[in-house]
Amino acid sequence: NKTKVLVIFGGQSGEHEVSVISAASVIKALHADRYEIQTIGITKDGSWYWGARPEAWKEAKADITNGAKQVAVVLNPQKPYFQAIDGSELPDQGRCDIIFPVMHGPKGEDGTIQGLFEMAGFPYVGSGVLGSSLGMDKDRMKAVFKEAGLPIVPHLTLLRSEINAAPKAAVKRISDSIGFPCFIKPANLGSSVGISKAEDDKQLLEALIYAAKFDRKIVIEKGVKAREVELSVLGNESAKASIPGEIKPTKDFYDYEAKYLDNSSELIIPAILSQKLIEQLQSYAVTAFEAVGASGLSRVDFFVTEDKQIFINEINTMPGFTQISMYPKLWEASGLSYSLLLDELIRLGFEKFKDDA
Ligand code: ADP
Ligand code: MG
Ligand code: MG
The missing domain is CATH 3.30.470.20 (ATP-grasp fold, B domain)
Structure with a gap:
């Protein structure tokens, strides 16, 4: 009796592409004699497609969802399952034994999708809501x-609204307390997306504005x-x-x-x-x-x-x-x-x- 593993990949974060590559490796390595593998690919705009193949997504085909079916999750804690939007049948009635969310960044690694699995009643691989979000x-x-x-490096956290309201004051506060070089990071991302290193006031201001495009909360750290x-x-x-x-x-x-x-x-x-x-x-x-x-x-x-x-x-x-x-x-x-x-x-x-x- 094989374990039915549902690999979910892609997602809405800046790390979509990385997820697709990771998922392709995971699917290839799951032993076929132990597991029955199903997949869901989440597009960048957040639609879920059952049967999506990461290889196809990697190749950036014109229609990456080709052959896959758009699905919705049915919140049924005793027997959660997925349902095709067009009403057609899914393999195993859209059920699985466990979900492996091979996703990075917001809405994949930050506790939000884990919360959905909890609500629906699916076992899943990895951290729960709290561990993921922290x-x-x-x-x-x-x-x-x-x-x-x-031991952590000296840092400051500023809100986008504070930066926008008084950019020069923000730069002064950072250069007085943290100094240069410093690293400017959107609080909630990964894969270095939105991160810059600044060596002076001018670069720091640019880096703050850039990071603020990605997040409402910005972390500034002393460069080591x-x-x-x-x-x-x-x-x-x-x-x-x-x-x-x-x-x-x-x-x-x-x-x-x-x-x-x-x-x-x-x-x-x-x-x-x-x-x-x-x-x-x-x-x-x-x-x-x-x-x-x-x-x-x-x-x-x-x-x-x-x-x-x-x-x-x-x-x-x-x-x-x-x-x-x-x-x-x-x-x-x-x-x-x-x-x-x-x-x-x-x-x-x-x-x-x-x-x-
Ligand atoms: P991410 O979650 O996107 O990987 P990190 O905080 O790991 O973000 O930063 C990405 C990279 O930037 C690190 O791997 C490192 O090379 C560099 N970096 C980040 N913070 C510092 C720091 N305080 N001092 C020196 N290098 C840093
Ligand atoms: Mg990281
Ligand atoms: Mg890192």
């Missing part, structure tokens, strides 16, 4: 990290000169951290292009660090995971300075998941293959569903 909001994430005793080290966390309660990996961006910082387009950044696995630092990072990674209330999986990202100071940068509750992504690569290096990792994530999804009941 992991998405860089401002609230930092507050929770700070409370958990994790450091190595970027990431760890994978896997589990529900009593989760474990992997060995660390290091990212060597070939550009000034790890921006969207460096992450996904030019493929030039190097992953070093394992990161070369002292045993003491590794253990500290592993302990911080698990603390961060528990602090936001994550479950299933997360990638926790750090800065390590030359004098061995550690800062936690962020947690990603649905990290990039292609075969060459850091999250699965770190487990692979610890002996857990990509396919076995998927088995474990699905098992953890069911476990969480049972625990929450």
